[in-house]
Amino acid sequence: MFGELEYPDVDIFYEGKLIKSRKGQTVAAALLANNVKKLGVSRKLNQSRGVYCNDGRCHSCYVTINGEEHIRACSTLIESGMEIMSCRNDPNVRSS
Ligand code: FES
Helix, strand or coil, X not given: CCCCCCCCEEEEEECCEEEXXXXXXXXXXXXXXXXXXXXXXXXCCXXXXXXXXXXXXXXXXXXXXXCEEEEEHHHCECCCCCEEECECCCCCCCCC
């Protein structure tokens, strides 16, 4: 009656590996669907960071996309061929 909604597959890369996602997903949704939960570490305490508010407010989901750092994964829609890296190379993270 309503037909099927079709969301085409989109190929994106995380840490150099091809992962599958669907058109219309945010980067955070695509990563979570592929079981990627840790997106970086906190600067002060070196604790794991990932999707928290999923609303663009907490800055916990920063990733690097196509070389541009500190992009919110929860507020960014995927695009074909996107290269996503975790935010682990932050120079301001304390070394323990
Ligand atoms: S999860 Fe809070 S800003 Fe993205």
